[in-house]
Amino acid sequence: MDLSERKKRILTAVVESYIATAEPVGSKALAGQIGCSSATIRNEMSELTAMGYLEQPHTSAGRVPSPAGYRLYVNELMERQKLSEAEAAAINDKLAKKQRQLDQLMSEVGQLTSTMTQYPAYAMAVRPPAAVKRFDFIYVDANTFIVVALLTDNTVKNKLVHLPFSVHQEQVTTLSSLFNANFTGVTDQEITGDLIRSTERAAGDTYGLVAVVASFTMECLAAAKAAPMRVAGASQLLSQPEFRDPDKAHALMNFISDGSRLMNDLPAVAPEQNGLRVTIGPENLAEELKDSSVVMASYDAGDGMRGYIGVVGPTRMDYSSVAAKLSYIAAGLSRLLAGSDAPAGLDNKLVLKESEHHE
Amino acid sequence: MDLSERKKRILTAVVESYIATAEPVGSKALAGQIGCSSATIRNEMSELTAMGYLEQPHTSAGRVPSPAGYRLYVNELMERQKLSEAEAAAINDKLAKKQRQLDQLMSEVGQLTSTMTQYPAYAMAVRPPAAVKRFDFIYVDANTFIVVALLTDNTVKNKLVHLPFSVHQEQVTTLSSLFNANFTGVTDQEITGDLIRSTERAAGDTYGLVAVVASFTMECLAAAKAAPMRVAGASQLLSQPEFRDPDKAHALMNFISDGSRLMNDLPAVAPEQNGLRVTIGPENLAEELKDSSVVMASYDAGDGMRGYIGVVGPTRMDYSSVAAKLSYIAAGLSRLLAGSDAPAGLDNKLVLKESEHHE
DNA sequence: GCTAGCACTCTTTTTCTTCGAGTGCTAATT
DNA sequence: AATTAGCACTCGAAGAAAAAGAGTGCTAGC
Numbered sequence: 001m002d003l004s005e006r007k008k009r010i011l012t013a014v015v016e017s018y019i020a021t022a023e024p025v026g027s028k029a030l031a032g033q034i035g036c037s038s039a040t041i042r043n044e045m046s047e048l049t050a051m052g053y054l055e056q057p058h059t060s061a062g063r064v065p066s067p068a069g070y071r072l073y074v075n076e077l078m079e080r081q082k083l084s085e086a087e088a089a090a091i092n093d094k095l096a097k098k099q100r101q102l103d104q105l106m107s108e109v110g111q112l113t114s115t116m117t118q119y120p121a122y123a124m125a126v127r128p129p130a131a132v133k134r135f136d137f138i139y140v141d142a143n144t145f146i147v148v149a150l151l152t153d154n155t156v157k158n159k160l161v162h163l164p165f166s167v168h169q170e171q172v173t174t175l176s177s178l179f180n181a182n183f184t185g186v187t188d189q190e191i192t193g194d195l196i197r198s199t200e201r202a203a204g205d206t207y208g209l210v211a212v213v214a215s216f217t218m219e220c221l222a223a224a225k226a227a228p229m230r231v232a233g234a235s236q237l238l239s240q241p242e243f244r245d246p247d248k249a250h251a252l253m254n255f256i257s258d259g260s261r262l263m264n265d266l267p268a269v270a271p272e273q274n275g276l277r278v279t280i281g282p283e284n285l286a287e288e289l290k291d292s293s294v295v296m297a298s299y300d301a302g303d304g305m306r307g308y309i310g311v312v313g314p315t316r317m318d319y320s321s322v323a324a325k326l327s328y329i330a331a332g333l334s335r336l337l338a339g340s341d342a343p344a345g346l347d348n349k350l351v352l353k354e355s356e357h358h359e
Numbered sequence: 360m361d362l363s364e365r366k367k368r369i370l371t372a373v374v375e376s377y378i379a380t381a382e383p384v385g386s387k388a389l390a391g392q393i394g395c396s397s398a399t400i401r402n403e404m405s406e407l408t409a410m411g412y413l414e415q416p417h418t419s420a421g422r423v424p425s426p427a428g429y430r431l432y433v434n435e436l437m438e439r440q441k442l443s444e445a446e447a448a449a450i451n452d453k454l455a456k457k458q459r460q461l462d463q464l465m466s467e468v469g470q471l472t473s474t475m476t477q478y479p480a481y482a483m484a485v486r487p488p489a490a491v492k493r494f495d496f497i498y499v500d501a502n503t504f505i506v507v508a509l510l511t512d513n514t515v516k517n518k519l520v521h522l523p524f525s526v527h528q529e530q531v532t533t534l535s536s537l538f539n540a541n542f543t544g545v546t547d548q549e550i551t552g553d554l555i556r557s558t559e560r561a562a563g564d565t566y567g568l569v570a571v572v573a574s575f576t577m578e579c580l581a582a583a584k585a586a587p588m589r590v591a592g593a594s595q596l597l598s599q600p601e602f603r604d605p606d607k608a609h610a611l612m613n614f615i616s617d618g619s620r621l622m623n624d625l626p627a628v629a630p631e632q633n634g635l636r637v638t639i640g641p642e643n644l645a646e647e648l649k650d651s652s653v654v655m656a657s658y659d660a661g662d663g664m665r666g667y668i669g670v671v672g673p674t675r676m677d678y679s680s681v682a683a684k685l686s687y688i689a690a691g692l693s694r695l696l697a698g699s700d701a702p703a704g705l706d707n708k709l710v711l712k713e714s715e716h717h718e
Numbered sequence: 719g720c721t722a723g724c725a726c727t728c729t730t731t732t733t734c735t736t737c738g739a740g741t742g743c744t745a746a747t748t
Numbered sequence: 749a750a751t752t753a754g755c756a757c758t759c760g761a762a763g764a765a766a767a768a769g770a771g772t773g774c775t776a777g778c
Contacts, residue, residue, distance in 0.1 A: 024770095027772080037720070037722075038722095039723090040720060045772095059728060059771090060727050060772050061772090138495045155519075235608075235609055235612035239609060243605070246605060257593070385741090386740070397752090398751075398753070404741095405742080416760095417759060418741070419740050419742095420740070420759080421739080
């Protein structure tokens with residue numbers, strides 16, 4: 001299966017030229033680059049075609065890489081590219097303004113990835129199952145209290161509860177000890193009707209409030225588990241010549257705009273190299289992605305969380321540059337979210353988590 | 360300026376036929392509908408053209424409505440349409456599953472509006488300036504406490520503060536009284552360096568923490584002011600024949616995907632009727648919207664908040680149906696967010712606000 | 719094993735033609 | 749005076765035919 005050195009050079013040149021121009025590559029164009037005549041290249045190319053690395057759109061056009069050709073290119077031939085200083089600086093700049101909310105951070109990262117790569121991008125974070133570490137109840141007035149829950153992943157959630165009847169300070173305190181006793185360290189699935197009922201039995205005159213706080217707890221845990229998934233720059237597709245056909249563009253855009261569908265099909269089986277995973281055309285599971293490629297990178301989001309960022313584009317994607325950019329961004333995110341080399345400002349050391357919410 | 364009854368009928372027919380088919384409308388096609396011969400219609404149409412309500416793409420094509428024609432249609436001619444039961448039910452269904460987070464609600468509403476109308480849609484809420492109503496500090500351990508701020512708009516925000524040194528319970532209590540004394544009822548702009556410094560002076564051995572909590576406070580207020588803006592279904596554009604040209608589609612999609620740009624140009628000067636505002640083609644301020652139309656509706660989001668939902672499409676938009684759907688959704692939102700006729704479940708009465716956050 | 723040359727293939731581009739929907743005008747009709 | 753029928757004319761859209769051009773595969777010579 002090993003290709004001669006010259007075949008490799010030719011395949012590389014075909015892939016890179018096709019990536020750059022979206023035009024089938026002819027033998028003449030390569031003659032200069034490779035250093036032999038076009039006839040020789042023609043012979044080599046026809047062998048590469050027989051081996052399945054190149055394809056001919058029609059008898060007398062140039063050659064185009066096949067999915068297998070791209071695969072070989074990605075795995076063995078392509079050079080690991082470095083970012084220009086300007087690009088690296090742009091990424092660092094953006095990441096430096098760290099966001100408080102995970103959702104928002106994902107949006108920003110998706111945006112960043114998309115503008116850097118010129119392809120549609122997505123960003124997501126996966127969280128491990130969480131539990132509540134402690135509850136606090138803040139008594140506001142006779143009809144109002146706030147529940148604050150500190151989760152194992154160090155997020156804080158809260159809820160303002162407004163009652164149609166009044167409660168005493170002591171009742172809220174009771175509620176607090178009850179929940180700290182029964183609902184801490186408990187995961188999603190472990191909150192059963194039984195647990196709620198037994199807590200209600202123990203609750204005395206505050207039993208009516210147990211259900212409310214319990215459902216809040218379940219929501220917290222569910223929300224902590226849900227992975228925020230953001231897609232950005234879908235319209236970038238339209239600048240790619242392969243999507244000049246509005247129907248194709250529409251189909252793919254619909255697909256990628258729906259985060260949940262995209263999410264399902266992402267963990268496609270594909271070799272992972274240096275934290276990067278590339279799925280090319282037909283390697284993708286989703287029908288909609290069969291003529292497209294996906295490049296994704298994973299990052300360490302701290303607290304046992306793992307995140308992914310990725311890019312969707314035509315199979316004729318600039319893998320080398322996209323891979324470099326994704327790696328860089330992923331590394332930056334790992335550093336930002338989980339890294340030990342945090343910057344020195346007071347702000348960074350002190351402020352770890354913050355919570356916001358509105359009905 | 361008043362048109363004869365027959366001219367009105369002809370203009371209406373032209374607009375509606377063009378909306379339906381995207382094809383210029385000829386005299387023959389209307390002859391049946393209007394009840395006179397094509398020659399008569401030709402005469403009428405040429406007068407309507409002279410008046411500026413119709414246009415001719417070229418000498419010998421049919422007629423197409425001009426922006427002025429659409430305007431007249433929207434203001435006077437179009438019939439207020441009713442939703443089908445199925446549509447109304449679909450909207451009610453979706454809205455019934457109310458979301459806790461404003462951001463998320465906006466996303467859902469954008470999505471809903473877009474799928475109902477088949478056009479790209481946006482949703483946003485505008486909030487009045489807020490202040491903190493009260494602070495609570497939860498002492499977690501020697502290195503950790505949580506700040507909880509209840510805002511005037513009844514949102515609750517919180518932040519987990521992790522310290523590189525230790526504090527006593529009493530110090531946190533001091534901090535609490537300090538902030539409740541100095542930082543409640545204070546808006547965004549009123550938090551000055553002076554205020555922070557004078558608080559620090561009064562803070563004794565906790566002065567180092569004042570800056571942290573103060574900056575948190577400012578973030579809360581800033582976040583409360585920022586209007587979440589969501590755009591959904593941008594890819595719907597591609598199904599419109601006027602956007603079969605990928606360059607046009609790309610330009611407009613870029614524009615509408617950028618919420619902030621869209622937001623700036625929306626409060627365009629346009630007459631508002633029944634809570635609806637329609638801007639047609641050149642009436643739009645943004646260059647990118649000059650061949651498009653925007654229909655927006657506003658709703659009451661409670662707590663003095665006003666929200667907007669809207670739809671972007673070609674000037675050849677189905678104004679009548681879009682207007683009906685937007686009104687319905689806006690009314691539903693008003694009811695949901697500000698209405699007095701809230702549903703009866705315990706859950707709804709008790710649970711008003713909830714907050715979530717993560718670094 | 720490489721290269722030059724050449725006939726052949728097949729798409730793309732261009733040009734030319736045809737077709738037809740729709741108009742505007744005029745003259746006849748009500 | 750308003751409406752209608754009739755007709756010549758315009759102008760884009762669609763189609764056919766022709767020309768151009770890029771690239772191949774093959775053969776023969778180096």
